[in-house]
Amino acid sequence: MIKILLVDDHAVVRMGLTMLLNHHPNMQVVGEASEGNEGIKKALALKPNVVIMDLSMPHGKDGLSATEELMKQMPEVAVLILTMHDDEEYLFKAIQAGASGCILKSAPQDELIAAIESVAEGNAYLHPMATKRLITEYMEAIKQGNTQEAISLLSDREKEVLTLIAKGFSNKEIAEKLTISVKTVETHKGNLMEKLQMKTRPELVQYALKKGLLGYGI
Incomplete structure (x- = not known):
């Protein structure tokens, strides 16, 4: 409930x-x-x-x-x-x-x-219009080359987890996609928040989209 x-x-x-x-x-x-x-x-x-x-x-x-x-x-x-x-x-x-x-x-x-x-x-x-706008910003970030900072901060696995978070997958779904445990996903998410100095999942989504990580390795 x-x-x-x-x-x-x-x-x-x-x-x-x-x-x-x-x-x-x-x-x-x-x-x-x-x-x-x-x-x-x-x-x-x-x-x-x-x-x-x-x-x-x-x-x-x-x-x-x-x-x-x-x-x-x-x-x-x-x-x-x-x-x-x-x-x-x-x-x-x-x-x-x-x-x-x-x-x-x-x-x-x-x-x-x-x-x-x-x-x-x-x-x-x-809502769909908001998603469209964020994707537009993501494409603009790609054109301007504003992705290096995010990529240099994170490990390959962390970038994969962040990409899937940005796409709306739950921790369980991410675990299944990457063939890891839910606990490992939560650990990666905690590391992401610590490295990027963020406290919430929506902040990670916004960061991933703005830094052009939407299509990373997935």
């Missing part, structure tokens, strides 16, 4: 999401909050697996600030940013704040369910 906390300043949105998600056999909305500070307090108390966080909340702490603070206190929780802004600036800010993913409020129900399941499993999720 995926336990979900909703943080959105619109009661009607929270009510609609609660009805939708509670109807799913593997999901349960365990709490609601109308702004970021309340969301952080309820997350600490309720221990959800996933926090669905509205980006723009004019009264109280906004979604980006709340996500950044929540990641400091509960790095194990997955935050899925829910936004009406199809804007690259918001996307990068959300990832930098520690969010596991970002989805548009206009997205179909099936996409929202898939996004929740993905981040709950420890994967990153970006």
Whole structure:
């Protein structure tokens, strides 16, 4: 069962999401909050697996600030940013704040369910337009030759693991692809985070895409 906390300043949105998600056999909305500070307090108390966080909340702490603070206190929780802004600036800010993913409020129900399941499993999720933009940046990085720094920092196996993380594979799937144990994958991921001074999986995804490692050796 995926336990979900909703943080959105619109009661009607929270009510609609609660009805939708509670109807799913593997999901349960365990709490609601109308702004970021309340969301952080309820997350600490309720221990959800996933926090669905509205980006723009004019009264109280906004979604980006709340996500950044929540990641400091509960790095194990997955935050899925829910936004009406199809804007690259918001996307990068959300990832930098520690969010596991970002989805548009206009997205179909099936996409929202898939996004929740993905981040709950420890994967990153970006809506299709966001993915397209990141890939565009990756191609631009290739053209400009901005890949040497990343390659020189990492071992060949670490680059393979990072590439598969960026492609959205879970630790178990990476282990199967590389014929290694899940524990070894977790060790490589820990080494990646230490070398690159990062704390979350979405940060690794953003780094891999920006440094042009998407197609490395796979």
